[in-house]
Amino acid sequence: MSTQNQFNWKKAIQLGAIAGIVGILIALVGMVETFDKRDIVAGAISMGWTMLLLTVLVAGYFSASHQTSNLFRLSASGITGLIFSLIMSLLALLVENFDLRQTLVNASPQLIRILTFENGIPNGLISLIAITTIFGILGGVLYVTPSKIRKAISLGLSIVVLLGLLEDIIQVTLAGLGGASSALAWMFGRGAQSGLSITGAIVVFVVVTASNLLWDVNAPKINSQVEKMPANRQRSLRVLGYGLIILVVLYLPTLLGLYLTEVVNVTGLFILMGLGLNIVVGFAGLLDLGYVAFYAIGAYAVGVLTTLSGELSTSLGWNFWLALPVCIFLCVMAGVVLGIPVLNMRGDYLAIVTLGFGEIIRILALSDFLKPHIGGSQGIVNIPAPEFLGVLLNKPQTLYYLIVAGCILALFISQRLRDSRLGRSWKAMREDEDVAQAMGINLVATKLLAFATGAAFSGLSGTILAVKLGTIYPHSFALLISINVLSLIIVGGMGSIPGVFVGGLLLAGMPELLREFAEYRLLIYGALLVVMMQVRPEGFWPEETHKRELHENEHIPAQEATS
Amino acid sequence: MSLLSIENIHTYYGNIHALKGVSLNVEKGEIVTLIGANGAGKTTTLRTISGLLKPREGKVTFNGEDLAKYKSHEVIYKGICMVPEGRGIFARLTVTENLEMGAYSRTDKTEIQNNMEKAFTIFPRLKERRTQVAGTLSGGEQQMLAMGRALMSNPNVLLLDEPSMGLAPVLVELIFDTIQDINKSGTTILLVEQNALMALGIASRGYVLQTGQIVLSDSAENLKKNPTVQKAYLGME
Ligand SMILES: Nc1ncnc2c1ncn2[C@@H]1O[C@H](COP(=O)(O)OP(=O)(O)OP(=O)(O)O)[C@@H](O)[C@H]1O
Ligand SMILES: [Mg+2]
Numbered sequence: 084m085s086t087q088n089q090f091n092w093k094k095a096i097q098l099g100a101i102a103g104i105v106g107i108l109i110a111l112v113g114m115v116e117t118f119d120k121r122d123i124v125a126g127a128i129s130m131g132w133t134m135l136l137l138t139v140l141v142a143g144y145f146s147a148s149h150q151t152s153n154l155f156r157l158s159a160s161g162i163t164g165l166i167f168s169l170i171m172s173l174l175a176l177l178v179e180n181f182d183l184r185q186t187l188v189n190a191s192p193q194l195i196r197i198l199t200f201e202n203g204i205p206n207g208l209i210s211l212i213a214i215t216t217i218f219g220i221l222g223g224v225l226y227v228t229p230s231k232i233r234k235a236i237s238l239g240l241s242i243v244v245l246l247g248l249l250e251d252i253i254q255v256t257l258a259g260l261g262g263a264s265s266a267l268a269w270m271f272g273r274g275a276q277s278g279l280s281i282t283g284a285i286v287v288f289v290v291v292t293a294s295n296l297l298w299d300v301n302a303p304k305i306n307s308q309v310e311k312m313p314a315n316r317q318r319s320l321r322v323l324g325y326g327l328i329i330l331v332v333l334y335l336p337t338l339l340g341l342y343l344t345e346v347v348n349v350t351g352l353f354i355l356m357g358l359g360l361n362i363v364v365g366f367a368g369l370l371d372l373g374y375v376a377f378y379a380i381g382a383y384a385v386g387v388l389t390t391l392s393g394e395l396s397t398s399l400g401w402n403f404w405l406a407l408p409v410c411i412f413l414c415v416m417a418g419v420v421l422g423i424p425v426l427n428m429r430g431d432y433l434a435i436v437t438l439g440f441g442e443i444i445r446i447l448a449l450s451d452f453l454k455p456h457i458g459g460s461q462g463i464v465n466i467p468a469p470e471f472l473g474v475l476l477n478k479p480q481t482l483y484y485l486i487v488a489g490c491i492l493a494l495f496i497s498q499r500l501r502d503s504r505l506g507r508s509w510k511a512m513r514e515d516e517d518v519a520q521a522m523g524i525n526l527v528a529t530k531l532l533a534f535a536t537g538a539a540f541s542g543l544s545g546t547i548l549a550v551k552l553g554t555i556y557p558h559s560f561a562l563l564i565s566i567n568v569l570s571l572i573i574v575g576g577m578g579s580i581p582g583v584f585v586g587g588l589l590l591a592g593m594p595e596l597l598r599e600f601a602e603y604r605l606l607i608y609g610a611l612l613v614v615m616m617q618v619r620p621e622g623f624w625p626e627e628t629h630k631r632e633l634h635e636n637e638h639i640p641a642q643e644a645t646s
Numbered sequence: 647m648s649l650l651s652i653e654n655i656h657t658y659y660g661n662i663h664a665l666k667g668v669s670l671n672v673e674k675g676e677i678v679t680l681i682g683a684n685g686a687g688k689t690t691t692l693r694t695i696s697g698l699l700k701p702r703e704g705k706v707t708f709n710g711e712d713l714a715k716y717k718s719h720e721v722i723y724k725g726i727c728m729v730p731e732g733r734g735i736f737a738r739l740t741v742t743e744n745l746e747m748g749a750y751s752r753t754d755k756t757e758i759q760n761n762m763e764k765a766f767t768i769f770p771r772l773k774e775r776r777t778q779v780a781g782t783l784s785g786g787e788q789q790m791l792a793m794g795r796a797l798m799s800n801p802n803v804l805l806l807d808e809p810s811m812g813l814a815p816v817l818v819e820l821i822f823d824t825i826q827d828i829n830k831s832g833t834t835i836l837l838v839e840q841n842a843l844m845a846l847g848i849a850s851r852g853y854v855l856q857t858g859q860i861v862l863s864d865s866a867e868n869l870k871k872n873p874t875v876q877k878a879y880l881g882m883e
Contacts, residue, residue: 504750507747507750508750511747515736515737520719521696521718521734522722522748522795523722523723525719
């Protein structure tokens with residue numbers, strides 16, 4: 084503790100350098116340039132700049148956290164910001180004076196133009212240094228503001244960025260509502276991909292931040308008022324709430340239109356799989372990397388059972404609704420079949436074996452051996468769309484209801500299981516298998532039930548995928564899907580049911596919406612996972628106990644800070 | 647007929663012959679202690695009794711019934727519960743959730759509630775920390791939790807594996823007093839300990855285990871006086 088009252092130069096400089104390296108990386112892989120085409124706030128801040136500014140903001144924040152007094156905190160974040168800005172200027176100078184494009188394709192004049200705000204080297208650099216330094220200091224300011232206000236501000240900023248990013252989609256949706264579109268036109272920039280207008284951004288930020296603060300202050304009062312209400316009033320309030328949600332869910336496809344509904348559908352299928360894997364990995368602690376296998380089995384099963392095709396040896400032409408339970412049963416059996424050999428495996432061994440299982444299923448689907456039955460690399464085509472009460476579920480807007488029904492069913496089952504005796508034995512098994520067994524938990528049954536339930540959800544997702552696409556190929560079931568689903572529950576929060584939805588929206592929904600940046604998808608994925616593991620290992624919406632454990636030692640100082 | 651008796655058991659880990667014909671018995675209402683050096687096979691003996699390991703030879707009988715036909719997780723339903731070495735609490739569950747898991751083998755809700763109250767009376771410290779995550783409890787509290795959790799199953803026999811391990815002397819006293827209290831309320835106890843002096847202080851009889859074999863068995867009084875025991879386990883010359 085000799086550094087009690089000393090300025091922590093080392094951290095301030097270190098964080099500035101780290102931020103600088105991140106900035107260079109973002110610039111040189113081409114993200115600044117590509118993302119610059121999209122404005123977050125029209126004419127003011129592009130997506131590319133947002134990334135750089137966020138980097139320095141976060142660095143400033145952490146730089147402040149290593150100092151002992153507020154003056155030190157703000158100076159440290161300023162120094163961090165300054166170092167970042169100098170590194171970025173150096174990059175601009177390098178790119179300007181040397182032709183690096185041979186090796187670094189993205190070290191282009193366009194990059195300099197963006198970095199210098201189109202002002203050229205000497206003048207633009209001054210703005211660059213000033214602005215990024217200010218953002219570094221703002222990070223420090225954010226650190227010293229009380230946590231409630233900080234939360235509100237962060238939420239406000241995030242919503243502005245999110246709305247700016249999704250501006251096109253929001254506009255399209257609003258257009259569907261008629262009058263609302265013109266009434267809200269002032270909020271958005273003119274032209275495509277122009278984000279929010281400056282007024283729009285300010286209004287959104289102020290409204291979100293203020294309402295969050297107001298809610299924070301008044302929530303306990305409102306809650307206690309609701310609690311004081313007579314039971315039947317409370318019940319009707321809850322019914323009203325659920326009613327509203329149901330109404331929105333039912334009306335959503337009309338509101339969103341074709342493209343967005345499709346995005347929601349894809350997200351829904353991932354959420355459905357996520358809910359299943361959450362049981363296996365999150366509840367029961369069994370690291371399964373071959374989860375895509377059940378997705379494939381569900382899809383192929385429905386393909387074989389319902390398709391009428393001359394090319395396949397079996398051509399059953401069953402009704403979808405008849406085939407569905409059979410498919411799910413097959414997946415459950417597959418879950419058990421995978422489960423039995425891995426009963427005695429834990430951790431890494433389990434992960435490797437399940438990984439192999441996933442690949443075996445994919446390669447079997449691809450094999451000549453099964454080609455007469457399931458089509459080999461050509462897959463199965465012309466899978467008929469299901470019919471429900473005379474409506475053909477062949478459009479995103481109608482399939483939406485099938486997917487939502489699946490998700491609600493899986494959600495309901497997950498929730499009931501979590502709070503059940505079985506749910507508790509999963510958790511106990513996750514913590515300590517031997518002791519769980521000594522407490523009377525049948526490990527064999529408990530593990531197999533976890534695999535089977537997970538497989539059922541994934542299989543359901545697979546059957547819907549098959550009828551949605553109408554065509555399935557082995558390559559639709561690559562390892563990457565398992566990894567995506569796993570990342571989704573890690574980002575959302577292991578074992579947390581709402582976390583699956585958050586993770587699904589972030590890792591399946593967002594990439595679908597931001598297709599133009601698809602080439603950076605895995606890069607952003609990786610960065611997100613690394614940052615998550617460092618900063619928020621419990622996920623965005625963690626299960627209660629997990630959060631408690633990971634932040635136990637931070638608990639007391641945090642309380643002091645708010646009081 | 648003894649409440650719990652093991653006859654000539656041989657337990658292996660793969661090729662390692664850990665127990666080479668161990669026999670011992672525990673009468674109803676007794677505290678019996680099993681002492682021995684590191685690696686003698688004490689934990690292995692307890693794990694064999696509680697069904698986590700299957701002996702290759704010999705048998706474990708409880709109330710005259712051979713336990714061989716029961717699977718590992720079924721043994722607790724017979725009324726045998728182990729507090730494992732190193733406590734084995736469920737680190738990410740709360741104190742209450744841990745206790746509930748201890749009652750997994752029981753279904754009667756009111757009885758579970760009563761047992762919970764009982765555990766909280768025995769260990770008031772746990773009551774204060776009901777909602778705390780077990781992994782963040784102190785070592786002593788974790789030991790209390792592990793014992794409280796075992797009591798939740800209303801066992802006839804409690805198998806304790808080194809309850810004093812890593813605890814401060816004051817806490818060791820407290821734990822040993824509690825063991826005596828639990829015994830007085832009708833639970834038979836088989837206690838494995840490194841701390842032979844303390845163990846022999848509360849037990850009526852003791853067994854000495856050495857490299858997988860029982861080398862001595864006598865009343866606690868006599869064992870305390872026995873020169874070999876004094877030399878090897880009580881640290882006296
Ligand atoms: N899982 C295992 N695999 C292989 N050998 C084991 C295993 N567990 C224990 N052994 C061996 O069996 C013997 C008895 O071990 P055990 O744990 O029963 O000793 P112990 O008397 O409980 O010792 P301690 O007082 O140190 O806890 C030791 O030689 C040990 O190395
Ligand atoms: Mg031991």
